[in-house]
Amino acid sequence: MRKSLVIVAAFLLLAVSAFATGGQEAAKAPKVLKCAFIGGANYEELYKEIPKWEAKTGMKVEIVYKGDGFQIDKKLKTDFAAGLVDYDVCWDHSSFFTQYIKAGGIVPLDEYFSAEDLKDFIPKILDSGKRDGKLWIMPRHFDISCLHYRTDLFQQYGLKVPGTWDEFKATALKVQPQLPAGVYATEFAGKEEALTGRFYEVSSCEGAQYFDKKWKPGFNAPGGVKAATMFRDLYKAGAMPPGMTGFVWEDVAKNWVAGNIVMYTEWYGWYSYFQDPSASKAAGLFDIARQPKGDAGVYGGWAGQHSFSITKASKQKKTAADFIKFITSAESQSVEANLGFLVTRSAVWDKIIADAKASGKALDAKRLELAQYQAANDFRTPPLVAEWLPSSDIVYPIVQAIILGDKAPQAGLDEAAAKVEAMMKERGYYK
Amino acid sequence: MQANVIQPVRRRRLSSKVLEERRLPVLLLLPAAALMAFVVVFPMLYSLYLSFTNFTLVSQSSIRFVGLHNYQTLFRDPVFLAALWRTVLYITITVNLELVLGLLIANAMSHVMRGQGILRTILMMPMMFAPILVGFQFKWIFNDQVGLLNNLLFEVFRRPVIIPWLIHKPLGFITIVVAEIWMSTPFMVIIFLAGILSISPDIMDASEVDGATEWQKFFHVTLPSLSPFMYIALAVRSLDVAKAYDLVSIMTGGGPAHRTELIWTYVHRLAFTSQNFALGASMSYITVLIAVAFTLYLFQQLIKARKVRGL
Numbered sequence: 001m002r003k004s005l006v007i008v009a010a011f012l013l014l015a016v017s018a019f020a021t022g023g024q025e026a027a028k029a030p031k032v033l034k035c036a037f038i039g040g041a042n043y044e045e046l047y048k049e050i051p052k053w054e055a056k057t058g059m060k061v062e063i064v065y066k067g068d069g070f071q072i073d074k075k076l077k078t079d080f081a082a083g084l085v086d087y088d089v090c091w092d093h094s095s096f097f098t099q100y101i102k103a104g105g106i107v108p109l110d111e112y113f114s115a116e117d118l119k120d121f122i123p124k125i126l127d128s129g130k131r132d133g134k135l136w137i138m139p140r141h142f143d144i145s146c147l148h149y150r151t152d153l154f155q156q157y158g159l160k161v162p163g164t165w166d167e168f169k170a171t172a173l174k175v176q177p178q179l180p181a182g183v184y185a186t187e188f189a190g191k192e193e194a195l196t197g198r199f200y201e202v203s204s205c206e207g208a209q210y211f212d213k214k215w216k217p218g219f220n221a222p223g224g225v226k227a228a229t230m231f232r233d234l235y236k237a238g239a240m241p242p243g244m245t246g247f248v249w250e251d252v253a254k255n256w257v258a259g260n261i262v263m264y265t266e267w268y269g270w271y272s273y274f275q276d277p278s279a280s281k282a283a284g285l286f287d288i289a290r291q292p293k294g295d296a297g298v299y300g301g302w303a304g305q306h307s308f309s310i311t312k313a314s315k316q317k318k319t320a321a322d323f324i325k326f327i328t329s330a331e332s333q334s335v336e337a338n339l340g341f342l343v344t345r346s347a348v349w350d351k352i353i354a355d356a357k358a359s360g361k362a363l364d365a366k367r368l369e370l371a372q373y374q375a376a377n378d379f380r381t382p383p384l385v386a387e388w389l390p391s392s393d394i395v396y397p398i399v400q401a402i403i404l405g406d407k408a409p410q411a412g413l414d415e416a417a418a419k420v421e422a423m424m425k426e427r428g429y430y431k
Numbered sequence: 432m433q434a435n436v437i438q439p440v441r442r443r444r445l446s447s448k449v450l451e452e453r454r455l456p457v458l459l460l461l462p463a464a465a466l467m468a469f470v471v472v473f474p475m476l477y478s479l480y481l482s483f484t485n486f487t488l489v490s491q492s493s494i495r496f497v498g499l500h501n502y503q504t505l506f507r508d509p510v511f512l513a514a515l516w517r518t519v520l521y522i523t524i525t526v527n528l529e530l531v532l533g534l535l536i537a538n539a540m541s542h543v544m545r546g547q548g549i550l551r552t553i554l555m556m557p558m559m560f561a562p563i564l565v566g567f568q569f570k571w572i573f574n575d576q577v578g579l580l581n582n583l584l585f586e587v588f589r590r591p592v593i594i595p596w597l598i599h600k601p602l603g604f605i606t607i608v609v610a611e612i613w614m615s616t617p618f619m620v621i622i623f624l625a626g627i628l629s630i631s632p633d634i635m636d637a638s639e640v641d642g643a644t645e646w647q648k649f650f651h652v653t654l655p656s657l658s659p660f661m662y663i664a665l666a667v668r669s670l671d672v673a674k675a676y677d678l679v680s681i682m683t684g685g686g687p688a689h690r691t692e693l694i695w696t697y698v699h700r701l702a703f704t705s706q707n708f709a710l711g712a713s714m715s716y717i718t719v720l721i722a723v724a725f726t727l728y729l730f731q732q733l734i735k736a737r738k739v740r741g742l
Contacts, residue, residue: 074703077488077489077703077706078488078703080488080489081488081489081708099488099489099706100489102489102490103488103489103490181590181591181593182576182591182593190687191684191686191687192684241575241576241593242575242593242594242595242598243574243575243576243595243597243598245598245686245687245688246597246598246683246684246686246687255576258576258577260576386489386706389704389705389706390704390705390706390707392704393700393701393704393705394705397510397686397687397688397689398688400686400687400688401687401688401689403687404598404687404688406688426485427487427490428493
């Protein structure tokens with residue numbers, strides 16, 4: 001009996017001492033802020049700044065997940081649905097955040113960020129992260145489309161820079177018969193959201209509304225039909241590569257650097273790659289211009305911003321907000337600006353434009369000034385609704401079918417609109 | 432009388448021992464069974480339940496029972512019906528071509544006396560690659576701009592040949608068939624080679640004495656002896672191809688315009704990008720039911736074939 005008591009007492013002593021030691025270790029260990037971020041070489045340069053915040057606050061930042069945009073979107077959606085969120089700060093994007101609001105995964109940021117905190121951010125970009133009057137995402141960097149064209153080929157074939165989508169189409173159709181085999185007048189990314197987004201952009205310029213105020217699809221209006229017809233006619237005339245319906249961003253960029261494209265609409269973010277003579281045959285041979293406009297007098301300007309949000313599951317939201325303030329500070333944004341990203345703080349813009357002008361490279365400065373102008377005037381995200389991507393999944397295969405000649409533009413878009421309307425109805429937007 | 436009293440007691444003791452012996456393996460298997468139930472049975476039942484709801488990834492809070500609505504929606508969806516039909520066609524073409532190629536290659540290899548081991552190793556190499564890698568490899572081979580095939584055609588015809596292999600209506604489907612066959616024919620070869628090597632040399636010798644030609648030996652001796660192996664290989668490969676996703680997703684993503692859409696690329700699109708998890712679950716269950724029916728049929732045939740061989 002006594003022996004048993006001794007054993008139990010020894011066990012209890014061990015357990016208590018282990019608990020106490022554990023407690024001491026826990027007290028010594030820094031508090032951890034967990035994050036789920038977008039990964040990839042250029043995106044991760046910013047994360048090298050994190051130790052500065054750790055040193056300042058005594059906190060430890062743990063990046064529990066890194067993946068490309070579509071991977072992390074899938075992770076966030078499934079984590080929010082399953083209630084498995086173990087991170088405080090997550091990557092976000094203007095095209096995606098409405099889904100996370102609907103899933104109840106993120107919280108509004110208004111109570112954590114004062115007007116003073118926000119005043120340096122470009123207003124149109126900040127607005128693109130608002131829904132129902134609340135701010136949900138803090139902008140990291142953005143991108144917007146602009147026209148890229150080969151100055152040498154434009155000169156060789158006597159072409160004028162198109163100012164409208166009609167001129168864009170006419171220019172492409174005019175030059176294509178004169179081009180050698182394997183070189184194309186233009187191209188577009190031809191699948192997934194990359195295609196729907198471009199269709200949305202051009203059809204908006206031509207006067208069609210993707211969704212009306214009651215969230216009913218309107219892209220089958222004449223403006224949408226005109227946009228789809230342009231894609232189809234360019235493809236039919238051989239003015240775009242035959243494989244374009246399989247292209248995403250990397251593919252169109254590769255064709256451009258291979259010197260196979262005369263003009264196309266592209267993001268600013270590829271600029272350093274395009275100007276690298278070891279990788280790009282177009283280096284030093286191209287210029288950029290504002291996106292063409294359509295019949296509605298609206299200029300193209302499909303845009304998006306990468307950003308940060310605070311998860312609803314976070315138990316340290318103020319600390320998470322403090323971290324976001326650091327990671328979107330002027331100092332942090334300067335790191336990304338030097339990599340060629342278009343950052344979201346006006347103060348950083350003033351500095352990088354001044355630096356570019358001083359460098360003597362005319363296009364470097366023009367690029368930044370044009371991007372700044374477009375950000376202030378043309379910045380247009382896809383519709384801020386959680387059903388943007390599901391609707392895109394309905395629309396893009398049908399736009400592909402139109403491009404490939406499987407469906408007529410009006411009939412195809414009517415079919416897509418009916419399907420999108422049925423989906424929106426099923427999800428409770430109207431009866 | 433005494434014996435009558437004692438006997439039931441002894442019997443009771445014996446049966447409790449037997450019972451204990453029987454209980455032990457059950458007890459030992461219980462943790463594994465519980466784990467299996469947790470990771471397999473529960474998710475399956477839960478996804479079955481979800482298939483009768485309106486569950487989407489972004490509105491899980493307003494989940495509602497909708498009965499057979501999702502199943503009705505699917506059977507009215509021309510994209511789903513086309514994907515289902517295309518998947519059946521994909522399985523039929525790839526598995527049958529793999530079967531024929533596998534038989535021919537295995538038969539040829541069985542006649543190789545020296546270096547058969549090295550040949551087998553080389554032949555198995557495509558099986559060693561992950562389907563994603565095979566997808567990227569064939570995506571490059573069939574790329575219309577920089578692909579190997581169009582470049583080869585350029586070398587042959589000395590002028591640019593730009594065939595959009597992955598885009599064109601029948602060609603897109605053919606490319607994913609070719610990739611699947613390249614990746615999985617070795618499996619058939621290995622199974623059939625093992626079958627051929629298991630055929631008694633006496634039977635072969637007897638047929639030779641009877642004056643059978645090589646083709647006659649193949650059709651009248653080798654082929655009938657291989658039938659149980661064929662049914663097993665067919666069952667395994669059919670179920671495998673029915674799950675095709677990675678390779679097709681990388682090569683064509685099911686597109687363009689759903690031209691190469693198979694069941695699982697469509698399930699992924701509906702469940703994750705379109706957020707409609709319930710519809711994805713319904714589609715998965717339809718596919719699983721078809722797969723189970725098909726497997727049962729094949730196993731019935733296998734049992735018949737084994738009976739014919741007296742196994």
